[in-house]
Amino acid sequence: MNYQKFVALLASEDPMKELTNILIDANTDALKRGASMGWVMALSLDFGSYKETFLDESKSQNDVDEYFISYYSSDFEETIKYFLLEDSDILPAALKSLLSESVWAFENQKYQICIPALFSIIEGALVDLSNNGERKNIKYKQGLDDAVVTDRSLNFAVLPLISLSWFLDYAFKKSDFDQSNFVELNRHWALHGRYLDILGIKPALQLFSVVALILFCYKLQKV
Template sequence: MKGIENLLAEVVAAQVNIQKKISEITSNRLKEQQQQLGDLFVEASKDLVLAIDINSRQGWCMTGQMVPVEYMNLAFTPSSTSERDRMFDEYFAEEFLEYELDEILEHCHENWNEVLSQSVDQIKIGKYHSIIPTLIIYLEYCVSSLLDSTEINSRLMRDFNRSLDDIARNKSVYELKTIDKARISVLYALSDVYYISNDFNNKRLPDLNRHWILHGRDNPQLWSMRDVKKLISVLSCLTFILSKA
């Protein structure tokens, strides 16, 4: 009997040892998988920030309704800026554009509800030329509201840059929250497209320019539905930010 007891004890000890080794292997594999997932998350965050840089500086912001993977594809797939514009134009098809417009209307300030409702109605029937100045004015309203700023033009952009200083200084790429990325997206679009300085004696830039429009220097015949879609992407992104503020 004693021999059997010793044998059973050895079997139990062996099983415990095997289980311990299995646990160690499993634990190591889990750590490796967690590390791999962490690395993938960091790379995905870097890719998204890079996509925001590419797309937003061309006037296409990342809205709250866009799928990040699709937004990244729109940044990395095209071989030229014109091709990227075309792909975004197609992405903002009638159904998606209406969804973005409805989001803007739903969350706009009550003071702007009537004028934006009329603007949306005009966009939906293709009569967009007359409402572009209105959207530009509303864009400035959203930015000033976000920053609680009384400044305009370059001074408003200065305040926007300062508001992002802490984000850029204190956070690594993968620590950026969605709201941070949205703010960066808007800043790039404003500083590189809508608020970019261009003397009135210079040649007109390809995209809409806030200064040229509001000071009567632009040619409305050059405005397109694509310009409207770009503006809507910025306004939708601002709407998302303001709704979370």
């Protein structure tokens, strides 16, 4: 954007909205590709590095998985656990306890139990973030999308919401339970006991990062 256009933008009726729209347009592709590969915005990683990873289309799913598994595993406490514990008081007591137990399980290499537990935490946390506390007529993704479009107070905080929205597209989509050797991260397969193979550390890390981002977004909305 040249200086003339920038001045015109600042003189517009709603400059912050215009700046936010520019921010969204500039980052949507990276956010979509990242979340669609199971990796939402990483709170402990500078956004430029995250964005660069997913704008590089030469990187395969395996390349990306190896990068994030290595990154998060190198220091789980600093890269994820810190953000979970910092904001866990936002959660209802039952979900806070479930999150604490999930962290314990992960740190003791009990990865399988983390997956259904973390999906439950995600759904419970989204009741407030994207559904205004309403516990029926759930509209997880639609609620996030509506906030991005209508809540002008969000400004630059829209990017985490967009990342979460695309993740819900990826992990909450309907799937044929008759498939064999299904290894994608999927809410329905996890909560309905359809996985046949051990999934390992990757989906646990993916879901912990989602929970951390949800808690971060919730805190931003309360500021």
